[in-house]
Ligand code: SAH
């Protein structure tokens with residue numbers, strides 16, 4: 110009997126991509142492959158790429174380049190590259206020219222056809238290069254191989270209509286479309302039945318769910334999902350501040366399954382920069398939204414995304430960002446240096462900021478964010494929290510999990526606690542990590 114063939118997937122980018130890699134894994138299982146941890150021994154290697162920033166792209170390019178030697182030794186190995194990078198205009202051809210040993214190139218709109226492409230490649234010598242311009246209708250036949258038990262991700266929208274001036278996502282993910290509520294609810298019901306304990310609803314802007322259709326609004330959908338029987342936690346990302354409503358705050362307040370932690374990317378604390386970014390809110394609008402959220406959910410924590418070095422960003426603009434971060438007191442934040450993306454409006458703006466300036470700014474910002482996170486962490490010592498155990502940290506030899514605010518805690522356990530809700534007394538804080546004992 111021949112040994113079962115195996116696959117290995119390398120994922121870059123956002124949660125959406127992580128989940129899409131689970132869908133890719135599902136398809137490869139259907140083709141008879143099994144998952145393996147070692148790229149060197151895999152029969153199929155898939156790179157699920159990201160192009161949100163230049164370094165995400167470079168990272169993927171570098172890793173694909175490193176496979177040249179391996180492919181020369183293992184001629185039957187199939188290398189596939191998909192996701193946002195090849196979806197950009199002209200990039201698939203670019204990739205093919207640069208890495209002629211890549212066997213399959215596919216985009217974001219035809220990910221569900223990867224099975225077909227791999228089968229096709231097995232019958233022909235020529236590379237299979239398929240990138241579709243049109244997003245078409247939503248494909249509902251995914252059978253993801255979920256790898257993050259007890260957490261599970263569920264798409265509610267695909268694509269984005271916002272065209273923030275710096276962002277490539279609308280170009281590589283197409284126009285926003287919402288899944289039917291009945292399909293979303295059925296998927297969550299099934300996951301909860303299977304024992305998943307944390308469900309995260311995914312979309313580039315979940316708050317605009319259902320726009321332009323007769324579907325439910327996002328708060329309505331969220332409440333329906335929260336009403337599904339069983340003990341589980343519910344999260345959602347990402348919320349665009351312009352569409353964050355009081356109705357949503359009320360839904361969070363009255364449904365105990367919804368975590369009191371909202372990711373609300375602000376990007377900048379300067380009105381002028383926000384305008385140039387096409388974010389469609391002012392700093393004042395944003396603060397008002399947070400006030401509304403806190404009015405209904407006083408213990409709600411807020412996390413955010415921030416960009417420094419957007420074209421024309423002055424020292425004053427940057428100071429305004431620091432001030433906003435202090436004012437809101439984020440529990441954590443993803444911080445990025447602006448990266449020029451060809452084809453976006455901001456790429457053509459004058460006064461691109463020199464790298465040295467952005468570097469200084471990002472360091473200051475990271476320091477501020479870390480100090481906020483550290484202060485909040487030390488405030489946890491002595492408190493009792495309920496966490497959902499999600500993993501065993503092999504290095505630390507400790508189990509770990511998050512509370513509803515998303516904070517990671519480590520603890521000892523004699524039994525395998527993964528998937529259990531565990532009550533911990535926090536005994537120590539170290540940077541962003543907390544350590545506790547079971548009570
Ligand atoms: N749809 C989500 C997330 C988009 S990508 C949202 O609107 O919040 C995640 C983050 O990457 C963005 O929030 C933004 O902070 C950052 N980002 C997007 N394009 C970028 C660029 N060109 N340079 C630097 N950061 C960028």
Ligand code: SF4
Pocket residue numbers: 269270271272273276277278279313314349
């Ligand atoms: Fe990009 Fe803006 Fe859409 Fe988010 S909302 S994906 S930042 S265009």
Ligand code: F3S
Pocket residue numbers: 121122123124125126158159160161192193277278281282
């Ligand atoms: Fe996500 Fe990167 Fe694409 S952030 S949507 S994988 S460009």
